[in-house]
Amino acid sequence: MDISEVLRKLDALASRNKTVLVAIDGGSGKTTLASLLAGECDLNVFHMDDFFLRPFQRTEERLSEIGGYTDYERFKAEVLDKIAEGKPFSYRPYDRKTESFSTVGVSPKTINIVEGAYSLHPFYGDVWDLRIFVTAPIGLRLSRIRERAGDTLFERFVSDWIPREDAYFRKFRIKEKSDVVILND
Numbered sequence: 001m002d003i004s005e006v007l008r009k010l011d012a013l014a015s016r017n018k019t020v021l022v023a024i025d026g027g028s029g030k031t032t033l034a035s036l037l038a039g040e041c042d043l044n045v046f047h048m049d050d051f052f053l054r055p056f057q058r059t060e061e062r063l064s065e066i067g068g069y070t071d072y073e074r075f076k077a078e079v080l081d082k083i084a085e086g087k088p089f090s091y092r093p094y095d096r097k098t099e100s101f102s103t104v105g106v107s108p109k110t111i112n113i114v115e116g117a118y119s120l121h122p123f124y125g126d127v128w129d130l131r132i133f134v135t136a137p138i139g140l141r142l143s144r145i146r147e148r149a150g151d152t153l154f155e156r157f158v159s160d161w162i163p164r165e166d167a168y169f170r171k172f173r174i175k176e177k178s179d180v181v182i183l184n185d
Contacts, residue, residue, distance in 0.1 A: 003033065003036050003037060003040070005180060006033070006037065006130075006132065006180055006182075007037070007040055007041070009130055009179070009180065010022070010037070010041060010043075010111055010130070013111075013129050013130060014041075014110045014111055017110075018110075019083060019084070019086065019108075019110060019112065020110055020111045020112065020129045020130070021080075021083065021112055021114070021127055021128050021129050021130075022111065022112065022113045022114065022128065022129060022130040022131075022132065023113075023114050023115075023119040023120045023128045023130075023131050023132065024113060024114070024115040024116075024119065024132045024134060025116070025117065025118070025119045025120040025131070025132070025133055025134075025174055025178070026117075026132075026133045026134035026135045026169075026174070026175070026182075027134070027135035027136065027141050027162075027165065027166075027169075028134065028135055028136040028140065028141040028144055028184060029134040029135070029136060029182065029184045030115045030116055030117070030119075030134050031047070031115055031116075033115070033132070033134050033182065034047075034113050034115035037113060038113070041111055042109060042110075042111070043109050043110075043111035043112065043113055044083075044106055044107075044109045044111070044112045044113065045113045045114075045115060046075075046079050046091075046112070046113070046114045046115070047093070047115060047116050048070055048075070048114065048115065048116025048117060048118055048119050049116055050091075050093030050094060051070050051071045051072070051074055051075040051093075051094065052069065052070065052071065052094055052096050053068075053069055053070065053071050054071070054094060054099070055099065057071060066164070066167050066168050066171050066172070067118045067121045067123075067168045067172070069118070069164065070117075070118040070121070071094070072118065072121050072123045072124070073123075074092075076123070076124060078091040078092060079091050079114070080114075080124060080127060082106070083108075083112050086108050087108060088105065088106065088107050088108060089105075089106050090103050090104060090105045090106065091103075091104055091106065092104075117165050117168070118168060120133075120172070120174050120177070120178070121168075121172070122172055130179050130180070131177060131178040131179045131180070132178060132179065132180045132181075132182065133174060133175045133178035133180070133181045133182070134181075134182045134184065135175075135181075135182075135183060135184070136183065136184040136185065137183075137185065140184065140185065141162075142154075142158070145157045145158075145162075
């Protein structure tokens with residue numbers, strides 16, 4: 001993955017002396033790209049996986065929404081709104097396995113990256129300074145999912161998650177509205 005174009009864009013945005021908000025959405029490679037960028041720049045990274053719906057939120061109505069698997073209301077209140085204030089804050093990542101919260105403290109930084117599926121959901125409005133769409137051919141996407149999730153969860157990804165993500169990409173034209181598109185191969 002060549003990140004030089006993204007680094008140039010981040011540098012240009014950061015030179016304006018304002019808070020920079022970056023979203024990395026897509027099918028495959030989001031976390032890897034965020035990690036690579038964090039290795040090159042002093043920035044904050046927030047993971048949408050930390051904002052998965054809690055069991056009581058998983059209503060039929062909510063799960064039928066395109067992009068409805070994410071607690072985007074809590075993410076906006078605990079992270080996006082707090083970044084805008086420019087002061088230290090904390091937020092509560094949710095652990096799906098233990099069904100519990102932890103607390104993470106955040107120091108303000110110029111560049112703030114949000115990575116994960118549904119990070120470009122229209123609920124957030126036009127807050128992003130840079131929108132990045134990262135994906136890979138379906139065969140590579142599937143092999144990465146199987147490696148990361150194992151055989152048991154793989155079938156759920158194939159039958160449920162990938163179709164939901166793809167519907168989200170189509171409905172909200174996520175790739176087409178992105179400033180940078182990266183295809184991993």
